[in-house]
Amino acid sequence: MDVNWELVGLAAAILTSMGFVPQIVKGFRTKRMDDVSSEMLLVLMLGMLLWFLYGMHLQDRIIVGANLFGVFSLLLTFVLKRRYSK
Amino acid sequence: MDVNWELVGLAAAILTSMGFVPQIVKGFRTKRMDDVSSEMLLVLMLGMLLWFLYGMHLQDRIIVGANLFGVFSLLLTFVLKRRYSK
Numbered sequence: 001m002d003v004n005w006e007l008v009g010l011a012a013a014i015l016t017s018m019g020f021v022p023q024i025v026k027g028f029r030t031k032r033m034d035d036v037s038s039e040m041l042l043v044l045m046l047g048m049l050l051w052f053l054y055g056m057h058l059q060d061r062i063i064v065g066a067n068l069f070g071v072f073s074l075l076l077t078f079v080l081k082r083r084y085s086k
Numbered sequence: 087m088d089v090n091w092e093l094v095g096l097a098a099a100i101l102t103s104m105g106f107v108p109q110i111v112k113g114f115r116t117k118r119m120d121d122v123s124s125e126m127l128l129v130l131m132l133g134m135l136l137w138f139l140y141g142m143h144l145q146d147r148i149i150v151g152a153n154l155f156g157v158f159s160l161l162l163t164f165v166l167k168r169r170y171s172k
Contacts, residue, residue, distance in 0.1 A: 009140045015133025016102075022125035035121035039108035047101025054095045 013066035020073040027080040034085050041081060045074040099152035106159040113166040120171050127167060131160040 027033050048070040055063030113119050134156040141149030 003143075005140060005143045008136055008143070012133050012136035012140050015129050015136065019126050019130035019133055022129065023123040026121070026123040026125075030121065032121045035112070035116065035118045037109040037112040039112075040105050043101050043108065044105035047098050047105055050094055050098035050101065054091060054098050057089075057091045057094070 010062060013062050017066035017070040017073070020070070020077050023077055024073060024080065027077065027084060031084050033081040033083075036077070036081055038078070038081055041074055041078045045071055045078065048074065096148060099148050103152035103156040103159070106156070106163050109163050110159060110166065113163065113170060117170050119167040119169075122163070122167055124164070124167055127160055127164045131157055131164065134160065 023036065027036075048067045052064060052067040052071060055061075055067060109122065113122075134153045138150060138153040138157060141147075141153060
């Protein structure tokens, strides 16, 4: 089977960087974030920050772009978590 | 500055694959997952599945291992979400 692996990698990067958007939307809508783990957000944020730096080292635009977006969306999720958690 | 980039990439892979463990622990402990977005879990699961396949293509053990672990931990998080959400 002829697979376009570039496209698979690109789709993977887009999905894992966009994944937190639904959580942000849900948080804004319900104004509740109690059940979301802060530690999860912080560990993933640090991980994606390291991926971003690793991507800078590799000069790979996809890794850089996807993880930069990921770090910022996790940061926004974390702000919502702090704001809405009781 | 002399940076061990292999180590940065490895740390990034470990953190982004382990990131859901705190959410699983929190879910088990509180038996509440209402505020966690199902769509987030599904988008990330699909993304990590594609990363896993991309890693197989690249024959990169770190990408394969980290994302396989990530897919399973997201699957477990999703099962908890279904079980505990009202």
